[in-house]
Amino acid sequence: MRTQRPSGWYAVPAYGFFALFAVLPMVLVVYLSFTSWQGLGTPVPNGTANWSRLIADGEAHAAVGRTVLLMVVSWLFQTPIALLIGVWAAGPQRSRAVLSSIFFLPLLLSTAAIALLWQALLDPNFGIAAGGTQFLGDPDIAIYTVVFVISWQYIPFHTLMYQGAARAIPASLYEAATIDGASRLGKFLHITLPQLRYTLVTSSVLMLVGSLTTFDTVLILTGGGPGTATRILPLHMYITGFSGFEMGYASTIAVVLVVLGTALSVAVMRWSGFRAMSSQQEGS
């Protein structure tokens, strides 16, 4: 019997929303990037002026550099921790359920609350490190503090992904390895890791694209400061657009962000062979 497929019309609301709130604004942002607009009156087309300005804008280049740094350091910091906790939490230990729930807590807090919390905790006069290292006030340290706070918030989420995936690894693989006399480390390296590789890809894409568009934490925690030490590209766009009211130029930066984000996810997918995903579950 032929399966009855739902009519294509069912997809209209989803496509409609996507077109109205994602595609249309994107198209308009591209248009605005070729205009000069102070937020008042009508945008005035100014050719490629914004784009040549972007090419010469040292501040924007520095912001791209900081964004890449934030992205790479975030990934390097979050992945091993999330992977290890996730695999551990998938195990049968007695303390697991309680500790996992505690590790999960940061994910339940809102981003604004987390940023305010850490800001108060690291206050240079009244915080835990008062008088010592200036985690938010030292331009050389501040960006790592930002990475730490973002990681603190999102590691539980990635942990959850790894935990779920590790649970799904067939026990028979481990049993076979045990019979062959594999060590714990050996099982982790030769069974768990290869089995988790697609989760690793998914989690990495989320982390990388997430870091690229990180915004709220940085805005509240440091506002891009001290000086411009943590002014990453999305924040640079926001400050240009909503403090300087240079909407045209801010749109140019927005286009760059869209292109970078899309290119990044496509690149990771290609490079990791995400499309060719297969499962080694029995029966499939």
Added chain:
Amino acid sequence: MRPLIAMGLVAMAAVVSACGTAGPAEPGAGGVKVWALQDPVLNPIEQKSIDFFKSGGGNASLETFGNDPYKQKLRVAIGSPNAPDVFFNWGGGNLKEYVDAGKIADLTPVLDQNSALKNAFLPSVLDGAKIDGKYYGIPMRGMQPVLLFFNKEVFAAAGAQPPKTWDDLLALVDTFKAKGVQPIALAGSQAWTELMWIEYILDRIGGPEVFRNIRDGKGQGWKDPAVLESLNKLKELIDRGGFGTNFASVGYDVGGASTILAQGKAAMHLMGSWEYVNQLGQSPDFVKKGSLGWVAFPSIPGGKGDPGNVVGNASNYYSVTSGSSQVEAAKKFVSTALHEDSYVQALIDAGDVPAVVGVEEKLAKAANSEYTTWIYGQVKGAKSFQLSWDQDLPAEKATAMLTQLQEFFLGKVSPQQFVDAVAAR
């Protein structure tokens, strides 16, 4: 992703407003639509002025918004059918952008016809909303000059006197450092607190004309030698440790700088006059036992500026949008409700110092009279009241300047580099 979506929505608003030659709004049921900042103290007073207007047969309603969202919302709304009829603003270059776009009603005829209204306000404050010789706003709240606050107990313990000159200030920095007290509190994570320093120093050294030239694009602008000299003076103060070492992540909104002054961890704090009300709220004991002192910004010998000059926010203003369908009613509101006795008295009772002529007696009778009378005298006697630079420059220039200034305070940008960078914008 959120900022991207915000950008996108702004883009949509732009195109929507560009397509439709959106006419003025229908006269709503609420009458004159008044927009203002959210402020638990001020909002009831603003409502009172609206009630007063209503009792005279008018009709109006008040809507309020938080600070940063307000500026953004106003930007997008003005020129759209959802524009307010009357809106709260800071005067100066900020208002000028709207005036230049033809969005603001000229209030000069209203003031000219009604000399009682014009004479009711201090001229230097009324001038804060004067653009190209025309008046575009009526002062609607207290004056907010910047002054140097100090902790009297800390000064007494060090046997020190508040600074009268720049050299006094430098000497005090050494005195307090030796005592282990941070000489000056600074909420450096917010650039506008740093801006107050360079505003005063430049005014004292070069006089108010130097910044006016910068704003108006006349003369040498930022390249005036007085700017470099001022930056060098300020750098000396920073390098001497005047602001301590951790100001970069201290925030004003979270009370960081005010609290260390009240606790005696810092000796001085340059801040707008609202700091008094702020301290009264956050550290009432500190103010009530008389430990909070204040003086004018020190003079700089040899400088061209009058030591009586002040900088800060002259006042806030109500302006009328020219596209409003209720221009006449809105003009009537701003010309009747903002200097009448009960409104002025309510401002005074809230600790504000209204920019209204002849309120000395009322101030003397109200609470905190020592402070409010001092502020009134200070502004009345000032030859120049320079609006905060970030309000007086167009937004994109102000934003670029604030960025450079933060780098300058961190020592990442030299005085010369600062001048070159801001002059290039």
